Amino acid sequence: MAVAFDLNTSYEDLLVQKLSNVPTQDKRETSLIYQATAANTAETAQILFTLLNYENELFADTASRENLVRRAAERGLSPTLATKAIRKGVFNIDVPLGARFSQEEYNYVALEKIEKGVFKMECETEGEVGNFETGQLIPIDYIAGLETAQLTDLLIPGENEEDTEAFRARYFNSFESISFGGNRADYKERVGNIPGVGGARIYRAKYGGGTVGVTIIDSTFSKPSTELVELVQHLMDPLDAQGDGVGLAPIDHMVTISAVNETIVNIGTTITLQSGWSFEDVENAIQEEIDGYFEELAEFWASAVTKQEDETGLIIRISQIETRILGINGVIDIANTLLNGKASNLELDREAIPKRGTISG
Numbered sequence: 058m059a060v061a062f063d064l065n066t067s068y069e070d071l072l073v074q075k076l077s078n079v080p081t082q083d084k085r086e087t088s089l090i091y092q093a094t095a096a097n098t099a100e101t102a103q104i105l106f107t108l109l110n111y112e113n114e115l116f117a118d119t120a121s122r123e124n125l126v127r128r129a130a131e132r133g134l135s136p137t138l139a140t141k142a143i144r145k146g147v148f149n150i151d152v153p154l155g156a157r158f159s160q161e162e163y164n165y166v167a168l169e170k171i172e173k174g175v176f177k178m179e180c181e182t183e184g185e186v187g188n189f190e191t192g193q194l195i196p197i198d199y200i201a202g203l204e205t206a207q208l209t210d211l212l213i214p215g216e217n218e219e220d221t222e223a224f225r226a227r228y229f230n231s232f233e234s235i236s237f238g239g240n241r242a243d244y245k246e247r248v249g250n251i252p253g254v255g256g257a258r259i260y261r262a263k264y265g266g267g268t269v270g271v272t273i274i275d276s277t278f279s280k281p282s283t284e285l286v287e288l289v290q291h292l293m294d295p296l297d298a299q300g301d302g303v304g305l306a307p308i309d310h311m312v313t314i315s316a317v318n319e320t321i322v323n324i325g326t327t328i329t330l331q332s333g334w335s336f337e338d339v340e341n342a343i344q345e346e347i348d349g350y351f352e353e354l355a356e357f358w359a360s361a362v363t364k365q366e367d368e369t370g371l372i373i374r375i376s377q378i379e380t381r382i383l384g385i386n387g388v389i390d391i392a393n394t395l396l397n398g399k400a401s402n403l404e405l406d407r408e409a410i411p412k413r414g415t416i417s418g
Contacts, residue, residue: 134224
C-alpha cells in the first residue's frame with residue numbers, strides 16, 4: 058500500500074504511515090524493521106524538505122530575496138539601492154570642495170557650494186544613518202581660517218537598500234498598475250525611484266492643457282527641501298526645456314514638481330491623569346504618539362496609486378488621537394478633543410500632510 062503524503066508531511070507522520078504498511082508485529086524501536094524504516098524515513102523527509110524549499114523559491118510570495126530579485130528582473134524591476142544623505146554645512150569660510158569632516162560616528166564631505174560659507178555635505182555612509190544628527194563638524198584635515206563648522210538641515214534624505222518585503226509588494230503591485238509611456242503609474246515609478254523621494258501624487262492638466270503637476274514627499278515622509286524639489290524637476294523636465302522631452306518625462310509633457318504642504322494641527326483636549334501625575338509627565342509620550350500617527354498618514358499619502366487616491370485628502374480623526382493617548386501610562390480618560398479649535402475630524406487638502414502644532418491638555 059502506497060504512503061500518502063504531501064510536501065509538508067512531518068518525519069513523525071511519515072514514519073507512522075510507513076510502519077503501518079509493514080505486516081510484521083514487532084515494530085518496537087529496537088526492532089530491525091523499525092530501525093530500517095526510521096532511516097529510510099529520514100531520507101524521505103529530507104527529500105520532501107528540499108522539494109518544499111524548491112517550491113517556495115519558485116513563487117514570488119515565498120521566494121528568498123535572491124530568487125525574488127531574479128523573478129522581478131523578468132519584469133524589469135530591481136530593488137532600489139542605498140543612497141547617501143545630503144546635508145547642509147555652515148562654515149565661517151568657504152571650505153575646499155572634497156574637504157572631509159566628522160560628526161559623531163559618521164563622516165561628511167563638502168560636495169557643492171550653495172552660497173558663501175554654506176555647502177552641500179554628503180554623508181560617506183550609505184543609508185538613513187546620515188539623516189538625523191546635527192551639530193558641530195570636526196575637520197579631518199587642517200583647514201586654515203576655519204573657526205566654526207555646523208551640520209544643519211537635511212537636504213536630500215539618504216535611503217537604505219529596499220527592504221525585501223517592500224520590494225515583494227512592489228513586484229506584485231506592478232501587475233495591478235502597468236507603467237507605460239507617461240501614464241500615472243509611469244510617473245509614480247520614475248519619480249519614486251529618484252533618491253530621496255518617498256512618493257508622489259500626479260495631477261493632470263494642473264496648470265492648463267499639456268501640463269502635469271507632480272507633488273512629492275521625501276523618503277522620511279516629510280516636506281521635501283527646495284534642493285530635492287529642484288533635483289526632481291531637473292531630472293523629470295528641466296525648466297529651461299519644459300515639454301521638450303529632455304528629462305524623464307515624455308515629450309510635450311510640461312511637468313511641474315512641487316513639495317507637499319504641511320498643515321499645522323493644534324490639539325486641545327481634556328485629559329484625566331492618575332493621582333500624582335501631571336501633564337508634563339506624559340507630554341513627551343503624547344507628542345510621540347501624535348507624531349507616529351501623523352507619520353502613518355504621511356506614508357499613506359505617499360502610497361496613493363489611483364487617480365481617486367491622488368485626489369483625496371487625508372483625514373485627521375479625533376478617535377485615532379484619543380485612542381492613542383488613552384494607551385499612554387498615567388492617562389485615565391480623555392474628552393472634548395479639538396483639532397484646530399473644532400470638535401470634528403480635520404480633512405486636509407489633497408496636497409497636504411499633517412504637522413504637529415501645540416498640544417494642550
